[in-house]
Amino acid sequence: MDAEGKEKIKDDKEISRIPVGELKPGMYLHDLGLDWLRHPFLTNSFYLDAPSINKIRQLGVDHVWIDESKKVEQDKVEEKNSEEAVRSKQGKRPKSKKVVPSLEQAQETTLEARETVQELFRGVYHQEEFPNFKGLQSTADELLTSVANNPAAMLSVGRLRTRDGYTYEHSVNCGVLMMIFASFYGLGEYHVRTLGIAGFLHDIGKVRVPNEILQKPGALTDEEFTEIKKHSSHGYQILKDTPGIPEKALEVARLHHERVDGKGYPDALPESKIPFEARLAAIVDVYDALTAVRCYKDGMTPTQALRQMMAEAGAKFDQNLFKRFIKCIGVYPPGSIVRLSNGQLGVVENVSRENSAKPIVRVVYDIEREEHIDPPRVINVSRENGLSVISSESLTDWAFLEERLLVSGNSQAHVNG
Ligand SMILES: [Fe+2]
Numbered sequence: 305m306d307a308e309g310k311e312k313i314k315d316d317k318e319i320s321r322i323p324v325g326e327l328k329p330g331m332y333l334h335d336l337g338l339d340w341l342r343h344p345f346l347t348n349s350f351y352l353d354a355p356s357i358n359k360i361r362q363l364g365v366d367h368v369w370i371d372e373s374k375k376v377e378q379d380k381v382e383e384k385n386s387e388e389a390v391r392s393k394q395g396k397r398p399k400s401k402k403v404v405p406s407l408e409q410a411q412e413t414t415l416e417a418r419e420t421v422q423e424l425f426r427g428v429y430h431q432e433e434f435p436n437f438k439g440l441q442s443t444a445d446e447l448l449t450s451v452a453n454n455p456a457a458m459l460s461v462g463r464l465r466t467r468d469g470y471t472y473e474h475s476v477n478c479g480v481l482m483m484i485f486a487s488f489y490g491l492g493e494y495h496v497r498t499l500g501i502a503g504f505l506h507d508i509g510k511v512r513v514p515n516e517i518l519q520k521p522g523a524l525t526d527e528e529f530t531e532i533k534k535h536s537s538h539g540y541q542i543l544k545d546t547p548g549i550p551e552k553a554l555e556v557a558r559l560h561h562e563r564v565d566g567k568g569y570p571d572a573l574p575e576s577k578i579p580f581e582a583r584l585a586a587i588v589d590v591y592d593a594l595t596a597v598r599c600y601k602d603g604m605t606p607t608q609a610l611r612q613m614m615a616e617a618g619a620k621f622d623q624n625l626f627k628r629f630i631k632c633i634g635v636y637p638p639g640s641i642v643r644l645s646n647g648q649l650g651v652v653e654n655v656s657r658e659n660s661a662k663p664i665v666r667v668v669y670d671i672e673r674e675e676h677i678d679p680p681r682v683i684n685v686s687r688e689n690g691l692s693v694i695s696s697e698s699l700t701d702w703a704f705l706e707e708r709l710l711v712s713g714n715s716q717a718h719v720n721g
Contacts, residue, residue: 318373319372320369320372321368321369322369322370323367324365328378330375331351332350332371332376333370333371334368334370335368335369350385351381353381406454407460407461410458410461413458414450414458414461414464416443417476417480418469420436420440420443421472421475421504424436425471425472425511428511437546437549438548440501440505444479444501448497451496451500456653457638459484459638460638460653462639463606463639463640471510473596474507475506477588478589481503481588482584483496485584485588485633488631499552499556499584501550502553502555502556502585505556505557506557506560507539508543509534509536509540511542513531514531521598533561536558537558539558540557540558543557556582559579560582562582563621564583584629587613587629590620591613605641605696606633607640631660634656634660634661635693636693636696638653638655641696643696644667644693644694645693645694648667648670648671650665650666650680656684656686656687658684658686661692662692664682664684664685665683666680666681680708
């Protein structure tokens with residue numbers, strides 16, 4: 305340690321251990337020396353500004369690691385952090401043991417995640433002293449790998465629903481959708497993972513809402529609706545009292561029902577006060593809820609849900625964010641059943657880079673000839689002259705094709721972006 309209280313550990317990178325009291329805006333934080341679940345920041349390394357220095361002071365750490373070779377002027381901090389985010393998108397994809405997880409692997413990962421979330425919700429419901437929040441971190445890591453390497457497979461698998469597993473399926477789907485979008489949006493790995501966790505936990509407050517209200521098939525009375533609305537505050541409270549939950553997950557649990565028209569709950573916040581993560585959660589929450597099958601209803605097709613949300617986008621959702629969401633998952637998201645203009649029926653395997661309304665489709669049936677297409681063919685609609693998608697279809701209308709339409713392919717393509 306030198307006379308200034310700084311300790312150089314690697315001369316080539318100029319990493320120094322600096323007392324928190326000496327931090328200044330413009331310094332580059334190399335490492336907080338804390339597990340990622342223990343601090344509220346989106347990434348582990350970034351340029352410091354006054355608010356982030358304040359937050360570090362509140363964490364109760366004495367020293368942090370600073371890369372002194374990367375110091376910038378105070379007014380360049382925001383710009384430099386944005387550049388880092390872009391670089392992170394380009395270069396820091398998580399590595400997978402297997403380069404492209406197959407649909408079957410994506411399914412396995414998703415089912416395991418649903419079990420973890422179910423166990424966690426149960427633990428909180430039974431007020432266990434240490435519900436398995438830690439397990440969420442490894443679940444998030446597993447999903448992060450699958451989302452990075454085959455987001456289309458993860459979207460397709462999310463379409464597989466049961467009538468009685470709504471809460472867990474919805475929670476995992478929201479986490480996965482948030483991760484897919486965050487990745488598409490160019491956010492760093494840490495932020496993507498944090499959003500995944502925020503998605504898994506956004507509705508955890510529902511464990512404190514009476515089951516008969518949650519499961520009620522018909523319209524809710526005013527009193528019942530008031531009871532349901534409390535879940536966002538309950539969720540915030542549960543997570544706040546749990547050590548190690550990222551601050552963004554608390555925010556999402558509390559604010560995912562706020563709406564940009566200022567008519568949401570619990571605080572009826574105006575758009576400018578709703579954080580990005582909560583605006584994104586609002587979109588994925590409604591999208592997934594509309595497409596879910598429940599004990600009392602069939603779900604909309606993804607395209608129907610997007611259309612309905614588009615009609616409401618200006619009033620309820622962040623319009624720009626919603627447009628980007630559609631660009632990310634496509635007009636016909638993976639897993640959608642589509643009828644093509646040549647009379648063939650298929651399932652969307654992936655979004656096409658060329659045109660988000662002309663996906664990559666595995667065609668399995670010729671509707672006009674009433675014949676199976678054997679073996680099924682994978683075509684990129686955007687590359688077939690004159691071919692287009694004319695409608696999205698419901699699986700219930702094609703139940704006899706169920707096996708052929710559900711997960712069985714293994715496209716290596718990507719979600720648009
Ligand atoms: Fe909710």
